[in-house]
Amino acid sequence: MPSPRRFLVASTSLPVALGWGWNLSVYLGLLLLLLLLMGLLLWMLLKQLRNSVGSSLQPGRSLRDPRHVITMAPGPSLSVECRQGKLVKRRQLFVFDSHRGSVKDFVNFNAKQDAELLHKAMKGIGTDEGTILMLLTSRSNNQRQEIKAAYKKAHGKDLVSALKSELGGLFETLVVALMTPPISYDASQLHKALKGAGTDDDVLIEILASRTCAQIKDIVKVYKKECGGKLEKDITGDTSGHFQKLLVILLQGSRDEGVDEDRIENDAKELFAAGEGKVGTDVEKFINILGNRSHEHLCLVFDAYKKLAGSDIEDSIEGETTGNLENLMLAVVKCAKSVPAYFAESLNGSMRRAGTDDQTLMRIMVSRSETDMLDIRACFKKMYGASLYNTIQDDTAGDYGKALLYLCGGND
DSSP, X not given: OOOHHHHHHHHHHHHHHTTOOHHHHHHHHHHHHHXXXXXXXXXXXXHHHHHHHHHHHSTTSOTTOGGGSSOOOOOOOOSSOOSTTOOSSGGGTTSOOGGGSSOOOOTTOOHHHHHHHHHHHHSSSSOOHHHHHHHHHTSOHHHHHHXXXXXXXXXXXXXXXXXHHHOOHHHHHHHHHHTSOHHHHHHXXXXXXXXXXXXXXXXXXXXXXXXXXXXXXXXXXXXXXXXXXXXXXXXXHHOOHHHHHHHHHHHTOOOOOSOOGGGHHHHHHHHXXXXXXXXXXXXXXXXXXXXXXXXXXXXXXXXXHHHHHSSOHHHHHHHHOOHHHHHHHHHHHHHHHXXXXXXXXXHHHHHSSSSOOHHHHHHHXXXXXXXXXXXXXXXXXXXXXXXXXXHHHHHOOHHHHHHHHHHHOOOO
8 A cells, every 4th residue: 555645646746747737736635635634533533432432331441351341459458368277367357348349330320321222232133242241240230220220211111021032041041140139139049949840959058158147138038029938938848857957047147246255165165076076966066056156256166176176177067967968067167267268169169070050150150249259259269270260261152251251350
């Protein structure tokens, strides 16, 4: 391609060669120069417009790279210890920090505008899945509910139904989960685990062992309202034995508050006497202590137990119990020590094996994205020597995989 200068000289020389005179050649040259400048200006305007559209979905980052969906500002050092059997800064562990989520409220939020963007993405032939996944993963759940209301007001139909009609497969399931309020989502997952063919005990264990007392009480209320039954009744109808008893205790959402210094040593001795210190196992004692003491108190009990028994409480549980009861007790212990580490382990288990457990992967990424995903990422990297982002990238594909990467919030 000739340089602009050579092109300009050639274009202004042509009128002279044709005998049109210098004045006309100068005018034509100026006209061509003006057209060139207008073309350059138009290109710059289009580029600016493209960047502004991108920033309307997520500020400060390119939409093309899911690793940069969330701007992760340097935060304080983790208040949890990710290695099993240890806990540091114990007094800080149970302070809820809403800033540890990878998804936060979008600053320049406009529900009506977002509803129109989604409408355009689904309008006509084909669906713009890219706009759908980038918009929904960069808005908080509260904001998604506002978008849902704005969409219904503007178009007279339910946004979730519209999305389901346009999407499919795992991506559809993930989008529906994102559009569901957190407590309703937990309730629906429990209902699905109980009412399907058989009982998905892993879902019961994950949710009831990891949620706060306040969250569990809200789940019970929403379950009755939206699922048409009593959660405790459904659980007792599908489970049995000591496993059922511990689930029901957890379902009460009535753990003791704070630390009872006078009971720490006694609880440790009772656990030892109920397990390694006798022939057989007093499971009732384990259930009572694990199900009713606060997480902070339990951590101190576990420290005292290790000094007394010379081994971790997990070792005793694994040696004294089996099956679902063992899994539930271990989940309670792990969540008492570090909820992010518990979920990091669960995420690793959902991917690092033949086939991906997409339901577990999806459930954790959705439910923890606004709570402690940054801590989960840090624990995952520390525990397994790989970033959660890269692990998800290797195990998933398509719009479903991209959306999970956006929820992950970045690559460590």
